Amino acid sequence: MDYIDPHIHMVSRTTDDYETLARMGCVAMSEPAFWAGFDRGSVESFRDYFRQLTEFEPKRAAQFGIQHYTWLCINAKEAENVSLSREVIAMIPEFLSASNVLGIGEIGLNKNTKNESTIFLEHVDLAAKYEQQILIHTPHLEDKYQGTRMILDMLVQDSRIERSRVLVDHVEEHTIGEVLDRGFWAGMTLYPVTKCTPQRAADMIERFGSERLMANSAGDWGPSKPTAIPDLIMELKRRGHSRDLIRKVVFENPRKFFSQSKNFKADALHSESASN
Amino acid sequence: MSESPKPKQRHAEQVLTEEFLLARSKILDLAATIDRLQRADGQVESLEKQELLEQGIKILLDDQGEKAKRVQLLMSRQYNPQWREHYGLH
Known part of the structure; x- marks a missing residue:
């Protein structure tokens, strides 16, 4: 089945991974800017x-027929350095006209600090000024619930932000409800140990339905599986869910979410029909 | 935005049949982890993590629903609605 991975960090993956993803049905992906494992x-x-x-x-992906899109920001972990963050935010507009940029991301919180919150708000302001979509990183483990609530507080406070143009990623059982209830898109990250398994993602689809909900691998330099979305597809098939739902x-x-960005080439996206 | 109907749910007997071996395996993993902790040298000095695990296990055994969400909340830092005032961000 053709699929899109809306959150994967291909700078950390090999060219072999691109080939494997293409063989598994990946036709497009988006890569948010993130922490490289060390502070720059x-x-x-x-x-x-x-x-x-x-x-x-984009060129590496195109060798295997995959459309590559990206989001730009300084990530939450490095946002603790406020002066560097402001230099990076000031530089981002130079790249917003690049043909594969979908918006600002993945912005968010890491340890839910004042500095992270300050830089998050400045990223949101940048997105609003340039009418960009936003991709959100929510914190890990014990920080996720508190951080997600703080992020939602900041987003809903800004009347310029259209909630239908914001994707809140890494939702889990205790955060998905509020994200969807408030009108945002939600992304479930299939990541070993620290985030969500394909089985729990399938549970959330059964519990909350498929509206404004997507799944990603967040494949990166850590223990992660870039082919996690096909694992979710298999789990949903095993449970007897329809091809249309999957x-x-x-x-x-x-595709619907990305189509709100002028740079997304939905018409050029190779896709099999739903009835295949 | 139009809302899609919720996906169909499997019958309870089917879920139990299909998930039994996986659940059995996970219970054994948890039991073996506790065994490993009990036979380890020395004693746990900070009891916070151990108590969280024990409270999580109690959630599994009680008669209330939304167990995954409740375990997540148990393991989470508290949210303070006045956080912006605390940080001086208005």
Whole structure:
């Protein structure tokens, strides 16, 4: 089944992974800017990173017929450095006209600090000024519930933000309800140990329905599985769910959400029909 | 935005049949983890994590629903609605 991975960090993956993903049915992906495993020291490091995301990765993906999109920001972990964050935010507009940029992301919180919140608000302001969509990172483990509530507080406070243009990622059982109830899109991250398994993601689809809900692998440099979405597809098939339902979660929903960005090439997206 | 109907649910007997071996395996993993902790050298100095695990196990055994959500909340830091005032962010 064709699918879209709306959150995967391909700068950390090999070219073999691109080939495997293509063989598994991946036709498009979006790659939010994130933490590289170590703190970068200057704005020029981010400039090179953004060039990698907007110039190099799309070409690598295209070799295997995969559309590659990206989101730009300084991530929450490095946002603790406020002065560097402001330099990066000031530089981001240089890249917003690149043909694969969908918006600002993945912005969010890590340890839910004042500095992280300050930089989150400045990213939201940037997105509003440039009419960009937003992709949100919510914190891990014990920080997730508190951080998600704080993020939602900040988003709903800004009247310029259209909730239908915001994707809140890494939702789990204790955060998904409020994200959907408040009108945002929600992403479930299929990531070993610290986030969500395909089985629990299937449970959330059964519990909350398929509206404004999608799934991603968040494959990166840590223990992660870039082919996690096919695992979810298999779990939903095993439970007897319809092809239309599965396709809505793994293909139609990300396509619908991304289509709100002028850079998303929905018409060029290769896709099998739902009845195949 | 139009709302889609909730996906169909499997019959309870089917869920039990299909999930039994997986649940059995996870209970054994948890039991073996507790055995490992009990035979480990020394004693746990900070009881907070151990108490969280014990409270989580109690949630599994009580007669209330939404167990996954309740275990998640048990393991979460509290949310303070006045956090913005606390940080001086208005």
